[in-house]
Amino acid sequence: MKKTNVSVNDERLQVSSEVLRAIAHPLRMQILEFIDRNSEINVNKIYGTLGLEQSITSQHLRILRTAGLVDTERDGKYIHYSLNYDKIGGTIEAIRRFLEQDRV
Incomplete structure (x- = not known):
């Protein structure tokens, strides 16, 4: 096994x-895929279409929002969700680089 020096930035690691x-x-991935298919959608449509409880859907959306994977926009009493494609693309690229590094 090859030894490498690794410096860890605690904030970036978090x-x-x-x-x-x-x-x-898996449920959060399903929610992300559903938002992607609809470009922008409110929470009622998400839990209604996917057959989820509203509270469970809100908990999962909070985690996705905290991670920066979804963006929100308020329209009256509704909150519309859309994907943060820059963040998702950066995440996929970082994983790809990590996996490629493991092959070398």
């Missing part, structure tokens, strides 16, 4: 772990 935890749950 952010990274939140993002990975957010995408590691």
Whole structure:
């Protein structure tokens, strides 16, 4: 096994772990895919269409919001969710680089 020096930035590590935890749950992935198919959608449509409880849907959306994977926009009493494609793309690229590094 090859030894490498690793410097860990605690703040970046915390952010990274939140993002990975957010995408590691199958239901959150389902919610992300549903938002992607609809571009922008409110929470009522998400839990109604996916057959989820409102409270569970809100908990999962909070985790996705905290991780920066979804953006929100208020329209009266409704909150519309959309994907933060920059954050998701950066996450996918970081994972890809990590996996490629492991092959070398």
